[in-house]
Amino acid sequence: MDFIAILRIAVQALTRNKMRSLLTMLGIIIGVGAVIATVGVGQGAQQQVQDQIAAMGTNVIFISSGTVNRGGVRVGSGATKTLINEDVQAILREVPTISAAAPGAGTSAQLVFDNQNWNTRVTGTEPQYFQIRDWNFAGGADFTGDDVTHSANVVVLGATVKQNLFGGSDPVGQTIRLGNLPFQVVGVLQAKGQSGIGQDQDDMVYVPITTLQKKITGQDWLQYIIASASSQPASYAAQDQITSQLRDRHRIRQGQDDDFSVRNLADVAELADQSSKIMTLLLASIAGVSLIVGGIGIMNIMLVSVTERTREIGIRIAIGATESDVLRQFLSESVVLSVAGGIVGILFGVVSSITITKVLGWHILISSIAVVAAVVFSMAVGVFFGYYPARKAARLDPIEALRFE
C-alpha cells in the first residue's frame, strides 16, 4: 500500500472514534505542551543569566591583589600592596591577547550637592574601564586620558547616585563636593540594575585613578586590575600569561604563593550557565515523563482497537494483506495520533508560554530546537508505543480472527 493510502485509512479509522482519539491525544498534547513551556522557562532563565554575565563586560579577566603570609599570619585578600599602576601597563604591553586593561582602587566618601548628600563607593580607574565593562552613558561622557594624567577633579556618576543628589535635573557640568574637594560631573552611567548577587551596581561614582590615589586616599597601590581578552578562548591563555608575568614582576619565587589572584569571568559565566542548564534539563525531564505517560495511553487505546477490530484484521489478511501491511496500518494510526497530539501540544505550549510571560512577567524563550525535539520525540513515542499493538495485530491468526465476534 502506498503511503498516502495508509495515512488516509489511519485518519479514517481515528475519526471514527473522535472522542477516544482526542482523549488519547490529550496525553501527548499535555506532555509536549509541558516540555515546550518548561524548556521555555528554563531557557528564559538561562538567557537572563547570560545577559547578566554579559553586563559584567566582555571576556573580562579580573586580577585582584591577594594575600601574603607574614610570619605565619595570612592577612587576607586585598591586603597586599604589590599591585601597582605599572602592572597595568605591563599587562597591556606584554600579553598580546589582552585588548584593554584598567586599574581599580576604591574607598567610600560622602558626596554633597546643594542641600543633598549621599555616601557611596568611589572607584578610581581609567577611561578603558567603561569600555571593558561595556557600560553606556545616559548623559555626558567618560573622563579622558588627559584627566588621568593631570589628576583632574572629574567624576562619573552611577544612576542611583545621580538620582539621590540631583533628582530629575541634569548633573553634567555641575560641581559636587566629594569629601573636601570639588569635582565636576562629566558623565552619568545608564542604570544597570542589581547584579547577580543583589548588589546595586549603580550606587557608585568613578574618578581618575591618579586623582583617587593622590588626592583622596594617598595610597599608590591598586585593589584590582580589570582586563579584557580579545576573545573568550583567548581569555584562558591570557589568564595564564598574566599569572606568570605578574609572578615575575612581583619577584615571587617558585613554590611561593601568588600575591594576587586572577579570575576569568568566563569561568563564572560557565558555572552559572551550567546550573541553569541543569535546571532546564530537570524541568524538561519531568515534562518528558508526562509524554511517556501519554505514550502508554496510546498503547492502551491501540490494544483496545486491535481487539475491537480483530475481524477487520482477519478480513484484511484473508484478502491479501501481508504482515507488514497490517503492521504499518496500525503503526501509522498511533503515529498519526501522537504527531497530531504533538502539533496541538506545540500550540498549547506556545500559548501557555506566552500566557506565563504576560501574567507572571517571567522571561520565556521558545526555542525552535525544543519544538523540533518535541515533534520528533512524540513521533518516536507513537512508533515505540504503537509497535507492540501493531505487531499483535499483524501476527493474528486469520482463521481465528475471522471467527471473532
Added chain:
Amino acid sequence: MATLTQVEMNIVNGNAGLPVIQVEDVHKYYDLGETKVHALRGVNLTIEPGEFVAIMGSSGSGKSTFMNMLGCLDKPSSGKYLLEGTNVAQLDKKQLAEIRNRKLGFVFQGFNLLSRTTALENVELPTLYARLDKAARQARAREVLEMVGLGDRLDHFPSQLSGGQQQRVAIARALVNRPAILLADEPTGNLDSRTSVEIMQIFQTLNDTGLTIVLVTHEPDIAQYAKRIVVFRDGKIRRDELVKQRPRAAEVLKTLPQVDENDAELAEINDVAVLPVTIETATLNEAR
C-alpha cells in the same frame, strides 16, 4: 534456487493446463493441549479449471478446515497441496499473502465487509494490497460492482444495504483482483432462500465464463447448483459425484414468487445484473 523462481513464476503467470487445485493425502492435526484433533485424515482431491465444486458435510466433518487450507490461511500437517502447480507448503508468509491476494477470492458467510466503509472502498481493498495505482483501483472496483448489479450503490455503507446486496459487494471484492479461484464459505448461510438463489445465479454466471468456484455449504438444494458435489465426513471424502440434472438458478428464480413486490432492488437483479455478468466476466477472463 531454480525451484523458487519456478514458484514465483507460477504465482505471477499461473500454469495453464495444470489442475487448479491438487490435494494429495492431506492430514491436519490440531493440538489442543491434552486432546489432539485429527481434522483431516488423508484427503485427495483434484479440481480442474472451470469446475464448480460444492463441498458438503455436517459441522465437524473437516470441510471448514479443508476450505481454510485451500484458501492458504492454514497449512496441511502432512501431504501436498498444489495450487496451479505451486506447492503452497514451500511458500513464506509474504508469498502466501500474495497468493490470497491475486489467485484467490474469498466470500464468507457473514459477508465480512468493513463497516463504515463504502461499497466501493470495500471492493477496492484487495487492489490496495496488490499495490495498484489509484485510478486503476477505482476503475476495477467500479467495474466489478457494476458486474454484480450494484453500480448505483457505490457510496453506500454496508449498513445501508440488504443482506443480498452485501453479499454481492463481497463477491465483487473477491473478483476485483481477477482471481483463478473463487472460494465461498457458506455464502448463502445468512440469506433467505430467494436471495440465496440469486447469489447462486451470480456464481453460475461467473462459472460459465470459466471461473473455478469452490463452495462450502450444508444445504443440499444450494449444492445442486454446482457441477460437482464432494461430501466430507470425519475428515475424509465420503462421496464425490457430478450433479446430473443441474438446475439453472436464472430459471428457478422465475418460478419463485417475488418476496416483496415493492422491493425494487430485487427486480433490479433480474433485469440489470444477469446480462452484465455474462458479458463483463467474459472480457475479464480474456484479460487474464
